[in-house]
Amino acid sequence: MAAITGRLFNIQRDSTEDGPGIRTTVFLKGCVMHCPWCHNPEGIRSNPELVWYKARCIGAGDCMKVCPQHALKLTADGMLVDRTLCDACGKCVEACPATALEVLGRLYTVDEVVGTVVRDRLFYEKSGGGMTVSGGEASVQAAFCLALMQAVSKEGIHVAIETCAGSSWETLRPLVESANLILLDLKQMDEVKHREYTGVTLERVLANARRVAESGREIWVRTPIIPGYTDSESNVRSVARFILEHLPTTTRYDLLAFNNLASAKYDRIGQSWQLSGESMITANTMDTLSEVARSEGVENVHWSGLTKP
Ligand code: SF4
Ligand code: SF4
Numbered sequence: 586m587a588a589i590t591g592r593l594f595n596i597q598r599d600s601t602e603d604g605p606g607i608r609t610t611v612f613l614k615g616c617v618m619h620c621p622w623c624h625n626p627e628g629i630r631s632n633p634e635l636v637w638y639k640a641r642c643i644g645a646g647d648c649m650k651v652c653p654q655h656a657l658k659l660t661a662d663g664m665l666v667d668r669t670l671c672d673a674c675g676k677c678v679e680a681c682p683a684t685a686l687e688v689l690g691r692l693y694t695v696d697e698v699v700g701t702v703v704r705d706r707l708f709y710e711k712s713g714g715g716m717t718v719s720g721g722e723a724s725v726q727a728a729f730c731l732a733l734m735q736a737v738s739k740e741g742i743h744v745a746i747e748t749c750a751g752s753s754w755e756t757l758r759p760l761v762e763s764a765n766l767i768l769l770d771l772k773q774m775d776e777v778k779h780r781e782y783t784g785v786t787l788e789r790v791l792a793n794a795r796r797v798a799e800s801g802r803e804i805w806v807r808t809p810i811i812p813g814y815t816d817s818e819s820n821v822r823s824v825a826r827f828i829l830e831h832l833p834t835t836t837r838y839d840l841l842a843f844n845n846l847a848s849a850k851y852d853r854i855g856q857s858w859q860l861s862g863e864s865m866i867t868a869n870t871m872d873t874l875s876e877v878a879r880s881e882g883v884e885n886v887h888w889s890g891l892t893k894p
Contacts, residue, residue, distance in 0.1 A: 591613055591698070591726045591730065592615070592693075592726065593613055593698070595610075595611075597609065597612070598705055600717070602889065606712035606713035606715065608709070609717075610719050611698055613723050614725075616725060618784055620783050622860055624847040626858070627689050628720045636688075636689055638686075638687070647680040648678075652671075654670040657677060666855055668855060696736075698733055715745065715765070716734075716737045716743070716745070717744075717746070717768065718734060719747040719768075723760065724746075727752075731759050731763060734746065744766075745765060745768055748770065750770065750794055754792070757796075758800075761796075761802055762800060765803065766804075767802050767803070767805070768807055771794065772815055773787070774787065774827065798834045803834055805836065806835055807840075808824050808841065809843065810888075810890075812863055812866065816870065816874070822881060838878055838886045840889075841889060841890050842865070842889065842890030843860075844891040845861055845862070868892040868893075874888070
């Protein structure tokens with residue numbers, strides 16, 4: 586039988602933001618949502634994508650000569666990639682003498698990823714860490730995700746999955762049951778706004794969240810604090826109330842401060858980002874929102890991320 590493969594856009598070792606301890610975070614391509622604030626835009630589409638690093642480009646032009654699709658054009662404004670023509674074949678990547686091009690989203694076997702994850706076993710043991718599967722939305726590649734989680738668990742390594750809970754429960758259930766910890770994103774608690782921002786109903790997300798708790802798995806809830814989208818006190822209060830009423834296995838609530846550092850990622854995949862000029866949140870706002878959650882009775886509330894003074 587052919588080995589199951591998954592399309593990844595990154596494997597990040599030494600991660601300290603995706604669960605307890607030191608972790609290796611595996612980023613799978615493809616998402617069921619399209620949040621305007623997404624910090625991993627290269628993870629939203631399922632297909633591989635060509636990225637161009639402006640700072641590395643020396644203008645040699647070798648890429649354009651080898652492209653069979655004639656999809657590249659180096660202009661004064663930078664490299665234009667005609668993405669209706671580019672099939673991510675990678676020929677330009679090989680031809681570039683300055684490593685200014687990369688195809689994100691190569692296929693990996695489970696064994697390949699496990700081989701990387703186990704390298705840091707000692708760090709996991711010393712720090713209480715492990716592997717986190719993220720994305721995109723990990724459940725979009727459910728068969729690969731499940732096989733990877735089971736293989737890493739067999740190695741005796743702690744396994745977490747980060748999910749926006751926007752897939753069907755049928756898809757999510759086996760992944761939840763194979764994880765030690767679920768990092769559950771609850772972004773916006775207004776049904777109309779949630780559907781408008783993410784493309785998925787809040788009803789589905791909350792139903793899945795309840796089922797995750799019913800499975801008995803430990804949950805860390807996470808809310809990205811995005812100016813104008815999710816940063817109101819009433820939104821954080823609603824998340825806090827939902828945690829208290831429906832997610833008794835929650836052991837931690839994280840508020841994640843928006844920053845605009847993802848602008849460069851949008852540039853690299855040839856997309857403009859409506860939040861690129863948005864200013865950062867203040868530490869005061871993050872303190873206040875954390876206090877709102879605590880005042881509702883949620884324990885172990887943390888906030889993280891870059892803030893402006
Ligand atoms: S990845 Fe292939 S098709 Fe796309 S620009 Fe490069 S050479 Fe052309
Ligand atoms: S759910 Fe996460 S990965 Fe998907 S679009 Fe939203 S922020 Fe991005």
